[in-house]
Every structure is written in structure tokens, then in C-alpha cells.
Amino acid sequence: MNSFLQQIINGLSIGSVYALMAVGYSLVYSIMNFSNFAHGGVIMIGAYIGFFLMTILNLPFFISFLLAGVGTAILAVSVEKVAYSPLRKRNAPFLYFIISAMGASIFLENIVVATIGPTFRTYPAVFSSTPINIGGISIGRLDLTMFIISAISLSILIYIIEKTKTGMAIRATSYSIKASTLMGVDTNRIIFIVFALGGFLAGIAGVLFGMKYTVYPQIGFITMKSFIAAVFGGLGSLPGAVIGSILLGIIETLTSGYISSQYRDLIAFALLIFVLVVKPTGIMGKSTEDKA
Template identity: 45%
Template structure:
């Protein structure tokens, strides 16, 4: 039972991590929490679902296109809303307010276009499980775990082992100084939003396959935000660790106590970390955690 719940928790935490790392990347550059990030995941899931169910597109191709659409949507959010606010030198709070407006727009738009009902992807995988000793692992859980692990490893290599990653870290360290050195910071802003959007789209598709697709599914981004705070806002590795902790915590609470207490423990952990260590497990001290 313990191993079963642990594996399930890591699988869910891996999906949270895909969204949480996007939060961390965007926060490291712009210093604000992108509340519309969860809705980008929802958008990608709906695009993939529409291609599969209404246009009879190849399954894997539709999933890939949904992930790409989420990446494009994330970049457009930055170009249409956030860039203009940045160019005017407005306070960071304005970016967060704009993100809230974008989030509401996405949710209401999805409700109008796709309807308020829960929708399911057609079954592509058998509902059978893989038996490892006394532990049973669902096929979708295995796929989610492998996909999340590959995506996060590639992200880690990109950020820490590539020239592009060096540029991202430079802009994150001090965007003004980076611009004086001739670095096109707007290009890196767009690149980070693209990467974050692709990761969010992957999470949205995985959640849609595992559960269902609905207009407010982007609220899962709040769990990813908590994971980012727990790990340390702006820290990609911290976001991954925080997401795994949240996923395992929720699974154990649901399995051993009551599923209705899951959110209580998650938000309680958020309050606890803000009281004890506001910078998170791997973050740095900051003045404002908007």
C-alpha cells in the first residue's frame, strides 16, 4: 500500500512539476506569478481533444499539436499583455493583475466555445496495469511519469548545460545589465514563455488523458504555484522538488485519511512554509513574493 501510494504520488507530482517549472522560469525573469499559466495547460488539452474527437486527427499528432498550441498561446500572452506593461515600466503588480484577467478570459472563452461539461479523450491505452511485485501501476501513470521525467531532464540540461540556458540565467540575474551587454532580452522572454507553455501543454494533455478536460482544469496551476513557493520561487530544481512533495502528500492524504482533506493539507503546507522559510527550500530571499 505504501509503495503503491508513493508511486502514484510521484506520477501526479511529475505533472505538477511540468507546470511548476514554468512558474519558476517566468518568475526568475519577470519577478511575478503568472496566474494564467494553468489556463495555458487547459488550452493545450482542449486543442488536442478537439483534434482527436472532432477532426479525427492521428492521436499522437493531435497531442503534439496541442502541446505546441499551448506554447504559442503562452508566447502570445507575453507579447500582447505582459510586454506592453514591461515597456511602460509599470509595477510588477500590474503584470499579476493582467495575468488574472487573462486567466478569467481563457476560462470563460473555453466555457463558451467548448461548453461547461467534462469531456474525455477516447481510450487509446488499455486500462490494464503493470504488476511489479505487490505494486500495480496503471499504464497512464507510467506514461505520465516517463514523459514528465524526460521533459524535466531536457529542461535541466537546457538551462544548465547549453548556451541558450546561459543566456536565460544571465537575463534572470539582471535583465538591465544583460541588455547593456547587447543581449536581446525580449527574445529570451519569448523563449522562456515558449518553454513554459510547452511544459504546461504537456501537463494539460497528461491530465486530460488521466482524468478529463473541462474549462476550470487550469486551476491545477494553483497546486503548481504552491509547489513553486515550497521549492523556492525562481528555482527550477526547487519547483520540481516541491511538486513531487505536493503530489506525494496529496496521494497519501487521499489514500490514508480522506480525499476531502487533500487541499487542506496542501494549503496548510503553503502557510507553514511561508511562516518558517518564505524563500522556499531552494530559493533565495526576496522582498516580495507576488
């Protein structure tokens, strides 16, 4: 039983970071009707920003991960202005947005390889490696920190979406961008805010992910699992993205603990195929015809 509970706790830790990444996919999808594959590149940049702030500038962890979030928020907004805004103004088909997003992701990855290099980098030890033992269950201090930071960040995001006027405008725009424009909502401002929020959470997730594992240019591909989690929970649904991420994290850790770590990625992508075939809208997603 202790072994099972240990795997659940480990799954909650990594699943909470997946959730930070997945809500970025869901936010953009709910407003702009396409999957922002450049989000993985933004997460990767966030991991590098946090790493260099902590190693070269020797800034404290808390300041570093906040500045990484600010940096990736600016980057996410910049990607929207350069890669997506011109397409929005021309009312381009959604396929063009997806192609542009993939191009932006490849660009971000290759510019890091060309300027920083492909070398794997490891964050300095911030938290003690001595775990917290509770009833025979070990909880890593980094894992606990990841879960707490993710929970607080997601709670603030949900509060913004559900309890503020800006959140009301985001929800209205996600329902119908054309109707929201007719009702006086500045949809360009809403899109700016959505990308900024998603980018900020991507930066935080990138730092936490880099601290848990390592930092390298191809991190963006690994973070595609957060997209799987978003699809599993239901693209466009923030609660769905969180639930899908937690479930995916638990499934991965149980697979690693009881079968083999070699099957962890296989199970994740098999789950994506299964969901797309059986229930394309995911657990909490809405059925739509024009979103892709």
C-alpha cells in the same frame, strides 16, 4: 509496505505532471519577477487542444500532445505580447503584472465557456486499463506514461538551461535583466523563449492531466496546485519546482490513502500557508525583496 509503496508510485506520477506545470511558473518568475497566474489558463487550453485533436481529427496520441504543446507555446507567447509586454515597456509596478495575469486567466476560462461550453469531457482510452504488476504493486500504464514523458521533458529543459548558450542567457537574465541587457543579451528574445518553453510544457501537462482526470474550463484552478508546488520548492528555482511538485504529489496521495481524499486539497493549501509563513523562499528559492 506494498500499500505505502503503491501510494508513493501514484504520488510520483501526479507529482511529475505538477512539475511540468510548476516549471512554467518558475521560469517566468525567475525572469520577470512576478507569478504568471495566466499559466493555469494556458494548461486548460492545452487539455482542450489535445482532446479535440484526438477525438475530432482522430490524430494519434503522440502527435496530439506535441501539437498541443506547440499550440500552447504560441498562446503563452501571445499572452505575453498582449498582457505583459506593454507593461514591461512602461516599467509598470509588479502588481500590475499580477492583475493583468489574473485578468488573462479569467478571459481564457470564460472564452472557453462561451465558445465550447462548460461540459465535462473525457479523453478516449489510449492505453490499456490493465495495470503492470510488479511484486504486488500495480502501476497503471497511463501513470507510467505520464512519469516517463514528464521525466524526458524536464530532462530536455534542464539540458537547455544548463548546457546551451540560450540557457546561459536565460540564467544571466534571471540573475539581472538590466545587467544582461548591458552585456548585449537580447532580453526580449529571452522572454519570448521562456514563455514558449513554459507554454509548451503547459500543453503537454494539460493533455496528461486531462487524460488522467477530465477536461473542463475550471481546470486552471485545479492546476493552481502546481503553483503551490513551485512556492514549496522555491519560486525561480527549476530544481526546486520539480522537488516541490514531487513532494506535493506524494503528500496528496498519502493523505488520500491514509486519511481521506476530502482532505487532499486542504493539506495542499495548508502547506502553501505554512511555507509562506515559515520559509517564504521555499526549499531552494533565493531570498529577494522585489519579487512578488
